[in-house]
Amino acid sequence: MDSETYRVRMTGISKRYNTIQTLDDVSLNLKPGEVLGLVGDNGAGKSTLSKVLSGAVIPDAGTIEIDGKAVSFSSPADARAEHVEMVYQDLSLCDTVDVAGNIFLGREPRRRVLGMPFLDKKRMHDEARTMLDRLGIVIADTRLKVENLSGGQRQSIAIGRAASFEPSVLIMDEPTAALAVAEVEAVLDLIRAVSARGVSVILITHRLQDLFLVCDRIQVMYEGRNVAERRIEDTSIEDVVNLIVGRKFQARSARQDNGARA
Amino acid sequence: MDSETYRVRMTGISKRYNTIQTLDDVSLNLKPGEVLGLVGDNGAGKSTLSKVLSGAVIPDAGTIEIDGKAVSFSSPADARAEHVEMVYQDLSLCDTVDVAGNIFLGREPRRRVLGMPFLDKKRMHDEARTMLDRLGIVIADTRLKVENLSGGQRQSIAIGRAASFEPSVLIMDEPTAALAVAEVEAVLDLIRAVSARGVSVILITHRLQDLFLVCDRIQVMYEGRNVAERRIEDTSIEDVVNLIVGRKFQARSARQDNGARA
Amino acid sequence: MANGSVVSIAIFFLVVCLLFSVVTDAFLTAPNLLNIVRQSAPLLIVAAAMTFVITTGGIDLSVGSVLALVATLSAVTLQAGLPWPLVIIAMLLLGAAVGAIQGFFIAYERIPAFIVTLAGLSVIRGIALLITGGYSIPVEATSPFTVIGRAWFLGVPVPALIALAVLVVAYLAFNETRFGRYVTGIGANAEAVRRAGVDTRLTTLMVYVLSSTAAAAAGIILAARLGSGSSNAGQGFELEVIAAVVLGGTSLFGGRGTLVGTVLGAMTVAVIANGLILAHMSPFLTPIVTGTIILIAIWLNFRLFRGAIRSR
Amino acid sequence: MANGSVVSIAIFFLVVCLLFSVVTDAFLTAPNLLNIVRQSAPLLIVAAAMTFVITTGGIDLSVGSVLALVATLSAVTLQAGLPWPLVIIAMLLLGAAVGAIQGFFIAYERIPAFIVTLAGLSVIRGIALLITGGYSIPVEATSPFTVIGRAWFLGVPVPALIALAVLVVAYLAFNETRFGRYVTGIGANAEAVRRAGVDTRLTTLMVYVLSSTAAAAAGIILAARLGSGSSNAGQGFELEVIAAVVLGGTSLFGGRGTLVGTVLGAMTVAVIANGLILAHMSPFLTPIVTGTIILIAIWLNFRLFRGAIRSR
């Protein structure tokens, strides 16, 4: 396939922390508008790999191409300039800053007063409110500090931040982990909507059933290495479970036909 | 029903934070060996309610009885004395303390050297290793600081800590949010095992399918109030979704028959 | 921001003022009040800048030394015949440069701010000593330079006007600009701000440039007011400044800062010092009473506004 | 624990020692080395206790004042004829009581440690000043009390032996007991430790009792060594102690502490002070050289052990 058709090409990415080889010659390709599910066991290196793409971690080796152009991210600011946005697993919120401030962090709208660039707080709060409503999130006031919000509310803010600024690559590291059912639906809808607009999405999740609702392709990692890649049509949840665990595994919690009946 | 048969009886619990009535006259009952699923939308007050039972939050009003005896928890130490253990949603780990130290926090084994009570570090590390293995968690070394562990590894430590000290009430606030599929299975197995030993369990989760694998009963909260209670035999996942959202709701991610086929 | 603490220190400030108005005749007179604002101008200016530093989770122990260096160098350069506007500009630039050097080690080399600025404290005062040889260097009373410290404008002392201008700018920068946002954000979660694409290192460096420049301005005002530059100026000034900031409710752990609180904190310290002298307090009792007043008042306020002040 | 920083400060310490051994003849002689350990005993003792305080994320600015108060009161009570063992016990209890009072406000009333101990600094030194009236009070050179500061035992000065004993106990308490664990835990995540059922308030109070008691011990040693109690004693001591602790690699943000680092940090400060005197450094250059050595060395070490020292 022509490299021109890829939005992202990561090749040979390696990263070592002290004694642990967290990433070992990992590759990842992503086409425009494609949704890639990145799965793997705990500690497999998914977060680290995606942080490499968002510029938050600098790899020991490996190359990254965006839209066919070789890039080298020395900080998240570089990745943001290439329109790569990420929802971090730890959310990366500033606890003592308010909801709107967190959503707009690094991109605060400004207005000129006497030639000075002051924050346009009204616009921040108005637009933050619109975003939250679009994601179906109930937060009483965008002036609240995020430190006292519930786990799900915090996660929603992180998602709102990444999704709202016209990314061309959107990485979501377990975005639905703390979300209730309706909010999960909203996030899945969001993924479908942005990918329809041509945004490439990497979705890291342990909710395997979600993968089958939004992903085009699934990539499985195991102890810092790529171990498998599947087109979504060619696989099943049982197959994915076995790939993640590395052996035949019966997971009742991930079965299609589990659970109660009325 | 006779109150003697209850392990936990919480009645009329209320808690207000500034302008938000987080809990409004909430009740919760739990029998020995019972597994209660506590569900609700983000910000419904599930975490706050369970923190009241673990002594981490002091309610404005309401009473708690444990095994028929009225108790009043002014700190988590009081609740621990009554064998109430909790896995907190934010994990409550000390980042700069090692894995074994976090597991044994507040309960470090000691040995006497010249009459002085020194930490028994060897025992701590040995027992921590056993616990982790039992939960199927891969962590290279129990001497690692928890700050650099992956999200799932951190969560496993919090679970190991709460489950390992003979609780009579075990509260788990979204214990599987960051866990991969095999680890989720291990936690569900753990819940089944401890409840079989007579431990009462409160499981808070947004993974609704898990409820039907381990719970005896489900209690639904909405904006700080009890809205419904169902025996697991009398309900279905669609029913629970509707109760959580507060209206008829189509959640593809929570359907029984979703997803891919080979 | 830390609203509870601001209310708390505001009430405390009013109570202290009330107390001294009742106990002494001289306190509530225009000359005395103007005296207080003139005396506290250097403290206010540096405390405003220090609020930025502390809100990022940093600290600047070198401000007293920078003040001394600038005070002595102002006197030296004026004596050497440099025109006074040039002296002022050169001194402010010197302050900025000192801040940039310290900020470089803190932000780019990630050495703890406490160590860098403690080394700075020692080195910079040492340079001031070396320059003066321990002599205090006079500034001609006729030099227009002394206007900065001594003159009055519209019935208000010039240092107070300078402090007011600095405070307004600091307030706007802290609350109404991106820079202020990032300062708070860095204190709360520096990695999150970095991940948002902000150049956190530059922002961190800048707060030390601010604090050193503010200390330079304070040094200029002091030299002008005293009519002399001495290398022992501003000894212990850093603790006084940090105390004002913390008293105002800014957290030493970063992420929570308030400029209104800082102003109230600084004025409270100044008013207590002034009031105790007016009340003819024995100098031996002054430190005891000062410490006790601050502690008891903070404590009572905390009892009234439970939760207002955070232990971190 | 913060291993990188310990290695870093250890190398730095060795380099400094090597340097002075080459530059001066007297440095590497037994009398001089014993001098250094005797002189640095108060610093070592208080820095060990301060390591606990800082590791909880707290700070104790009052240690210099407690030292001064205890030094003067020892002299006063000895002069009044109290037997010396009683004096020592009373002074240690006084230190513990002062620490308990400060710890109460910090741990139970949740007032920031910086404010409480800054108020303490002012009040306690004020009391010492009041007691002495600004004069210094002699201790009879014949009193057995002076043994604590001046005598030798097995060829080693008694203060050094006391410091050694304190350090061993502190090391064990910090690394091998529940208390030490909780101290680190409180600094990392106080709420997590509380949720684990630990009485975090009592633990927090105790670290201030430790630091004040250590300061009292240092005050006794100093009074015994100097044969005099002066309310001027220990001025600026708090900064010196905190510098030693931070230089050793303990983080001011809490959660990361190392006693080995603290000992190395304190000894480094002491060796630099001693070495510069032996090298006949001009007093005008001493502060400049001291600050520069510390900064450059930390910086070089950081370049070698990138990541060893954390900015927080």
Next chain:
Amino acid sequence: DTFALVTINQQALFFNQINEGAQKAADAAGAKLVIFNANNVPSAQNDAMENYITQKVDGIILVAIDVNGVKPAITAAKAAGIPVIAIDAQIPDGDNVAFVGVDNTKAGEDIGKFYADYVKANMSGTAKIGVIGALNSFIQNQRLDGFKKAVADSGQQITFLDTVDGQNVQDVALTAAENLMTANPDMTTLYATGEPALVGAVSAVTSQGRTGDVKVFGWDLTKQAVEGIDAGWVTAVVQQDPAGEGKAAVEALTKLKKGEKVEPIINVPVTIVTKENVDQFRGMFK
């Protein structure tokens, strides 16, 4: 020969002039002089002396902060055969071979007597006085005590208003002096016990516009003080001869080294500088 000079701080001109006088005398005698600045910390003086003893210098000159607290070090020096000479502050029952300097209590009495006479002659025997001191300085406390004693003995109607603590730092002294004047609008005279206090007092009197009705007395000349004397509102300043003290101390050590004897007390007189004799000191402040 190597002589060590252990001083208090280098922020007061006074100590630096001692250093200069000593340096000149040492150069003249062909000896090496090393100086240690204790930065106001008493135990640092003790530490430095011990270090010099191990290094076996040929003599130590000491300007003590805590006159009791240096005694063990002086005794140790004597035991090691190193002579110690105290400058400026006498060591009570000390083992130092000699004391060079001013009796601060005595000189305090002198200026106190001068002050009382001035009040008698020019203020019809009544005055109200405020004091700017440095409570952390032993010798400055002595200067205040001597002053008070002489004033009390004079029998004039002099009221002591407040004493404020300038902490031996100019800007602290300035603020304290301003507040002192606000607190006591009826104050007619000011006494400052040291150089920083006097600088603060002079600046405060100017800034408060009280040059017309407050007369200043104090210690240690500076340029501002000379200007005040010229203008008439600084009445008298005790001027010591610190350079002379430093010189005398080094000369004494050189003598001892040669085996000669020195007087146990070497007095260096002070001058009370007024309008009449100020000209001879003007040269110092060019």
